[in-house]
Amino acid sequence: MTKPLSPGATIGILGGGQLGRMLSVAASRLGLHVHIYEPAANPPASETADRITTAPYEDHDALTAFAKDCDVITYEFENIPTEALDLLEQHRPIRPCREALRISQDRLTEKGWLADLGLQVAPFADIKDAASLDTALERIGAPAILKTRRFGYDGKGQARINAPEDAADALASLNGAPAILEGFVSFTREISVIAARGLDGRVACFDPGENVHREGILRTTTVPATIPHSLATDAVLMASRILTALDYVGVMGVELFVTDTGLVVNEIAPRVHNSGHWTQNGCQIDQFEQHIRAVAGWPLGDGKRHSDVEMENLIGEDMDRLAQIAAEPGAALHLYGKAETRPGRKMGHVNRLR
Amino acid sequence: MTKPLSPGATIGILGGGQLGRMLSVAASRLGLHVHIYEPAANPPASETADRITTAPYEDHDALTAFAKDCDVITYEFENIPTEALDLLEQHRPIRPCREALRISQDRLTEKGWLADLGLQVAPFADIKDAASLDTALERIGAPAILKTRRFGYDGKGQARINAPEDAADALASLNGAPAILEGFVSFTREISVIAARGLDGRVACFDPGENVHREGILRTTTVPATIPHSLATDAVLMASRILTALDYVGVMGVELFVTDTGLVVNEIAPRVHNSGHWTQNGCQIDQFEQHIRAVAGWPLGDGKRHSDVEMENLIGEDMDRLAQIAAEPGAALHLYGKAETRPGRKMGHVNRLR
Known part of the structure; x- marks a missing residue:
């Protein structure tokens, strides 16, 4: 299937977390239906998606019925059991490709593959x-x-x-x-490139964002990153090389360290990425719509940014500040509809124009 | 009830068309659930809302169950039967207020009320x-x-x-x-102000947009409108006066004619408005979120515009141009998920930054 999906077609999404939720909203904006497959009951995406299957990845009947209801299948996380993917792929195309999943599911495979591509890794x-x-x-x-x-x-x-x-x-x-x-890599900052590649092989990248982590969890992403223009260009070219080598279709998050010897690839994620949430308020076509466009065979947006943005994740007790954030006149709030706040749990994010 | 709704609360919306659909998306972004009440099966909003009741406005049991499931009730169109509103209001607050509905449901009442307020009308x-x-x-x-x-x-x-x-x-x-x-009013252009008023009485307005109609249907809205700054200020003050006089809570669309003797009010719509769709891509907080914030008792956004926008409605055969519009890199497409394209039917809109 290489023809673009028409409005009314259905995109299947494996995983019903906040990424699936925001993908669903983007798909509905393009007149496309979404069917979520998720083992857990009442996941964040169930509210915004058209249809949901609640079943484990070992349920072959549920997987088959799900696949047959969809025109194309994508995913919001990379740790999907191989056997489930094998079964789904008998019925419908999976985008991005299995090879991207195989590589990114395993840190050792990923590092080796990136090094073989000639990119610097730790x-x-x-x-x-x-x-x-x-x-x-x-x-x-x-x-x-x-x-x-x-x-x-x-x-x-x-x-x-x-x-x-x-x-x-x-x-x-x-x-x-x-x-x-x-x-350890001695780096001055971490940046990430949210890159997309369409069915036609064209690549579009959003401007690199600068990431700050705390306790292993992303806290903020700021665009533009405080890096020279030449380095931003390098980052985009590296991301483009990765996507093209994989014949990739969809959005990928590429995390990079800025070091004295140039850019070092930290990791790749074959999906929409937390460090790309700023695009919802900085671009006409955000990473979620870009991903849906790619897997639906539509032309991509160009990734152009109209505003400078700082994205802040709302994690666990950050929700105590909700009333205060809601009262900031220019703060765009995005909550994930999770009933229970737990320490370390991503509850939402806020995008502030700068 | 004057406390702001917490995430997890439910907003009831009377009407499941495209306005209800886009209100649902805005509510989910704030972690609020939406329950749609709509007589027609499978309306546009059913896909993005959490829950839906399919029943006529004469079904008292369905109305009562709906009201009890919601924390507050709002609407996406003004022609709701009075008896249904009377019943709903016994259980939950309706925002915006009944008085705004009573006035705007009847052109004669509306013109008289606006004239009594000292505003120019035809x-x-x-x-x-x-x-x-x-x-x-x-x-x-x-x-x-x-x-x-x-x-x-x-x-x-x-x-x-x-x-x-x-x-x-x-x-x-x-x-x-x-x-x-x-x-007839001899006017040089038609503009509209999308105005909002919060539970706390504060008013926020988006910049006036300039509207072009064809065959009685809105075709484009462009911001900023090509009017002097003083006239834009007049428009905002007039809208503010209308909302305050009604003790209004929510978003209202106010259509105005620009004439040689100043601004003449054409009509008011006590809801989100087609001529405010540009705010989705021109502002951090759009008219849909602004309305949800108001009826939920949250603080309003300030209505600030970050970009110049032209909104074009996609009506009936405009859908033949869909592939072409999807390929415009900077065009933000918003489709309503309507299965059947009919002449004169609003199928979606596109926002272009200028």
Whole structure:
């Protein structure tokens, strides 16, 4: 299927979190229906999507019925079981492609693939056991971070090694999960590029944003990033190279470190990305609509920014400030409809024009 | 109830058309649920709202259950049967107020009320029969327009009288409905002010937009309007006076004619308005969120505009240009999810930054 979807067609989305929710809103704006597939009951996206299937990824009947109801399938997170994807793909195209998922699901595969593409990445090593960790620490040095190869997000599944004697505890904390050791990169700032590629192979990027993390969770993204124009161009070219190498269709988040020796790729996410939420208020066509346009085979927007923006995530107890934020005349609030506020839980974000 | 609604609360909306749809999206962005009440099956808003009741306005049980499920009730159109409103109001507050509905439901009442407030309106007369029409035509002169007092929209329920001999046919075309004769106003342009008033009595207005109609239907709204700054200020002050006089809570569309003797009020609509759709891409907080904020008791946004915008309605066969519009890099498309395209039917709109 290479023809653009017509209004009235249905996009299937695997995952019903806030990203699925905001994708649903963007799809409805283009007259497209959304069917969400999500194991958990009453997820954030259920409110804004047209249809929802509540079933586990092991339910073959539910997966088949879901696929048949959709014209194309996309996803809002990368850790989807391979068997479910195999089954879905028998019925409908999955965009972005399986290869992007395979690579980004595994930190070790991802680092290797990016390095093979000729891009700079942090020093890394495959960790199978205590012996390989010792060898890796000798080569990479401490401090370093031991991470599970799969299923990590927002700083989870990670242990910092400050000195070789921390190695055993760090390894034990991962409970035997396959792991990767990553060396620290000495960077001045972290930026990210939200890039999109259409079915026609055209690439469009939003301006790089500058990210600030705290406790492993993104706190703010500011555009424009305080980097020279030449570096912004480099970042966009690198992102474009990654998408084109994958024959990618959709939006990807590419996180980069700014270092003295140029840009180092931190990680890629084959989906809309928290650091791209500023586009909702800084651009005519935001990252969510851009992703929907790509997977629906529509022409992409050009990514042009009309305003400078600071995006602030509202996490856990940040919700105590809600009344105050709601009273800021120029603050665009985006809440995710989550009933329960928990420490570390992303409840919403606010975009402020600068 | 004067406390602001908390996220998780429910706003009831009477009417499930495109205005209800876009109000739903705005409410979900603030973490508020929406329950739509609409007699027709599968209306545009059903896709983006959390809950929907499909029942006629004469179904007292359905109305009562709907009201009890909501924290506050608002509406997307003005022709709601009085009896239904009486019943709903026994259970929950209706915002904007009943008085605004009573006045705007009837062209004659509206013109009289605006004139009593000291605002300029077109010459008008109550038409009960052929004799009163003759008398009115003598005073007001031809050309003039005979309109039904109630239930008119988008140019429907109107007959133009070019000369006294057209009077009988014009009157017959209204099938005996109570009518008003309105004289023509010689105007250079039509503008509208989208004004909002909060529970706290504060008023915020968006910049006046300049409207172009064709065949009685709005085609484009452009901001800023090409009028002197002093006139823009007058328009905003007039709108503010109307809202304050009504102790209004919510967004109102105020249509004004620009004439040699100043601004003449054409009509008021006690709801979000087609001529305010540009705010979706020209402002941080658009008319839909502004209305939701008002009826939810939240502080209003300030109405500040960050970009110049032209809004174009997509009506009937305009949908043939969809592929072309989708390919304009800076065109923000908003479709209403209507399955069937019909001549004269509003299918969507597009906002272009200028």
